[in-house]
Amino acid sequence: MELIIQGIIKAFDLIISFDPEVMGITWLSLKISGTATLISLFIGISIGTVVALTNFYGKRLIISLINTGMGLPPVVVGLFVTILIWRNGPLGFLEILYTPSAMILAQTVIATPIVMGISLAAIQNLPPNLRLQILSLGASRLQMVWVLIKEARLPLLAAVMAGFGGVISEVGASIMVGGNIKGYSRVLTTATVMETGKGNFDIAIALGIILLLLAFFVNLILTQIQQRQNPR
Amino acid sequence: MNMLTVQNLIVRRGGATVLDISELNVLQGRILALIGPNGAGKSTILLTMAGLLKPDQGKIYYHGNPIDSSASRSNMRRSISVVFQEPLLLNASVYKNVALGLKFRHITGSEVEKRVDESLEYFGISSLAKRSAKTLSGGEAKRVSLARAFALKPELIMMDEAFNSLDPPTREGLMEDLRHILEKTKITAVLALHDREETLRLAQDVSVMDAGKIVQSGTTAQIFNQPDSEFVANFVGTESILEGTVNSSSGGHMAVSINKKAIEAVGDCSAGQKVYCCLRPENVTVSSQSEQIHGKTSARNVFEAKVSKVIRQGFFYKLMLDCGFPLVAYITMPSYEDLEIAEGKTVVASFKATAVHVISREK
Numbered sequence: 001m002e003l004i005i006q007g008i009i010k011a012f013d014l015i016i017s018f019d020p021e022v023m024g025i026t027w028l029s030l031k032i033s034g035t036a037t038l039i040s041l042f043i044g045i046s047i048g049t050v051v052a053l054t055n056f057y058g059k060r061l062i063i064s065l066i067n068t069g070m071g072l073p074p075v076v077v078g079l080f081v082t083i084l085i086w087r088n089g090p091l092g093f094l095e096i097l098y099t100p101s102a103m104i105l106a107q108t109v110i111a112t113p114i115v116m117g118i119s120l121a122a123i124q125n126l127p128p129n130l131r132l133q134i135l136s137l138g139a140s141r142l143q144m145v146w147v148l149i150k151e152a153r154l155p156l157l158a159a160v161m162a163g164f165g166g167v168i169s170e171v172g173a174s175i176m177v178g179g180n181i182k183g184y185s186r187v188l189t190t191a192t193v194m195e196t197g198k199g200n201f202d203i204a205i206a207l208g209i210i211l212l213l214l215a216f217f218v219n220l221i222l223t224q225i226q227q228r229q230n231p232r
Numbered sequence: 233m234n235m236l237t238v239q240n241l242i243v244r245r246g247g248a249t250v251l252d253i254s255e256l257n258v259l260q261g262r263i264l265a266l267i268g269p270n271g272a273g274k275s276t277i278l279l280t281m282a283g284l285l286k287p288d289q290g291k292i293y294y295h296g297n298p299i300d301s302s303a304s305r306s307n308m309r310r311s312i313s314v315v316f317q318e319p320l321l322l323n324a325s326v327y328k329n330v331a332l333g334l335k336f337r338h339i340t341g342s343e344v345e346k347r348v349d350e351s352l353e354y355f356g357i358s359s360l361a362k363r364s365a366k367t368l369s370g371g372e373a374k375r376v377s378l379a380r381a382f383a384l385k386p387e388l389i390m391m392d393e394a395f396n397s398l399d400p401p402t403r404e405g406l407m408e409d410l411r412h413i414l415e416k417t418k419i420t421a422v423l424a425l426h427d428r429e430e431t432l433r434l435a436q437d438v439s440v441m442d443a444g445k446i447v448q449s450g451t452t453a454q455i456f457n458q459p460d461s462e463f464v465a466n467f468v469g470t471e472s473i474l475e476g477t478v479n480s481s482s483g484g485h486m487a488v489s490i491n492k493k494a495i496e497a498v499g500d501c502s503a504g505q506k507v508y509c510c511l512r513p514e515n516v517t518v519s520s521q522s523e524q525i526h527g528k529t530s531a532r533n534v535f536e537a538k539v540s541k542v543i544r545q546g547f548f549y550k551l552m553l554d555c556g557f558p559l560v561a562y563i564t565m566p567s568y569e570d571l572e573i574a575e576g577k578t579v580v581a582s583f584k585a586t587a588v589h590v591i592s593r594e595k
Contacts, residue, residue, distance in 0.1 A: 127318065127320055129317075129318065129320060132279065132284045132314070133314070133316050133320040134332075135284060135309065136309060136312070136314035137313070137332055137333035137336055137380070137381075137384065138309055138310045138333050138336040138337050138384065139336040140306070140336070143336050147322065147332075150322075151323060
C-alpha cells in the first residue's frame, strides 16, 4: 500500500514539476500516435467509403477481413513490420528500424483497419436512398461522396477515438520496431514497461497516470465536437 | 409535346423482371400520376426515368435526345428533381438542406438566398429556416424536402408517394399547397400515388401499373370513367363490379342480366356477350320506399334493396346493399338520418343507365 501511495506522490511530483524527460516522452507519444491516427484516417475513411459504396464480387469477404483487422494483435503487427523493415527485408533500404518512423508505420497498420471498419459501417448505415437523393439534386459523384462522409461525421469521430485509443495504449509493436531508445523512441507505454521491470513503480505509476490523462483529454475534445448539437 | 419518353424498358432485379414498360410518355406541362398497388414498380420506373437507375434494356429520350451514357444521364439529372418517399434531409439546418442542390450546381451568393427564401415561402416554412432538420416533424420534413426540390427550378419534378405516412390534416394541407404550386410554376410532374383521392385532385394524366407493367394510360377522366379492365376498375374505386350477360342490345341501349335481374346500360355489346357492369357508388341514389311510390326518380334502373352493412366514412356513410346483386352506395349524414337507415332495412336504389360502365369480359 505504501508503495502505491509513494508512487502516486512521486507521480504528481513529476507531473507538476514538468520533468523534462517525462514531458519529452509524453510529447513523443502524442506525436507518433497522432501522426499514425491521421494517416490511418486518410487511408481508412477513403477505402472504407469506397467499399461501402461499391458492389463487387467478394465484398463480404473483404468486409470480414477488415473487421478481423480491427482486432489485430499489436505484437503480430510488430513482428511483420520488423521483418519488413529489417536490414535484409523488402523495405530494408529505408533504414527505419528502431526509429519513430517505424513506430508510426506500425501504429498506422494497427489503426487503419479500426478506422476503416467503423467508417464502412457508418457509411453503410446511412439511409439507402440518400445517395440517390443527393445525386438527383445534381451532385457529381465526388460531391455525393463528400456529402455522405460529412453526414456520417458523428460515427466517423468515433472512428478517430477508437483509432487513437488503440495506438496510444499499444506497447508490443512500439517496443519491437522502436526499440525504446531513451530520448529518441521511448514513449509512455514502452517506458512504463521498462520502469515496471526495473522496479521503479513510482515512475511507472506516473507514466500510467499521464497516459490515462492524455487519452481522457483527447477523447474529451472529440466528444465535445461529436455531441455539439448545433448543425454546422 | 413529349418531354420524356421511355420505350421497351426492362429492369431486372435478382433474375426477376420488375419492370417491363413498352411505352410511357411524360407530356410537357402536364401532371402525370402513376398509380398501382405496392410493388407495381412505381418507384422503380421513377428512378429509371430520373436517370438514377440504369435499365437492363430499353431507351429513354429526354426532349427527344437519347439518354444512353453517364454524361447524358448526369446532364438530364440537372434539369430534374426527385422527391423520395422519406424526406432524406441532411443533419444540418433547414436552410442548408434547401440550398444543397444549388450548391452542387455552383450557384452562389444572393441567388442562393433568393431561391431558398422563395422556395421556403412557397411551402409556408420560412420560419423554420434556422431549425436543425433533425428536429422537424414528419410534415415539416416533407415540406423541406419538397422546398429543396423546387428551389432548383426543375423542368420536371418526380415525387414518390409524396403524402405517405402523413396524418390526414397535414396531408390535406400539403396536397392543397402542392396543387397550387404546381399550377403556379407550371412545372411538369410525375407523381407516384396509390390513393384515388390524391390522383383525382392532382393529376391530369394517369398511368395504372400492375406487376411492373402499365395496364392503362389516359387522362384522369378516361381512367376513372372508362377503366378497360377489372383490375383498373377495382383500383380506381368503382366499387360495384357486377358480372352479367347482355340480353338484348339495340340503338346504343342494352339490357344486361345480372343474377336474374335486368340492368339498363348504354353501349353496344352484342347479345350473349359476358360483361362487367361497373357502378360508382356516388352515382347510386338511395331513397325510401314511399318516395318511390310517388314516382320521384327519372332513373332507368330502380331496385328494391336490403341494407346489408353500414360503414361510416367520415362525413358520409357507405352502404352495402343487396338488390339480388351486391351494390355499394354513398349517402350523406342528413339523408342517412332522414331515411332512418339501419342494417336489414329495405330501401330503394336507383341509378341512370348512363352511370353504368360496361366492360366486356372476354378481354
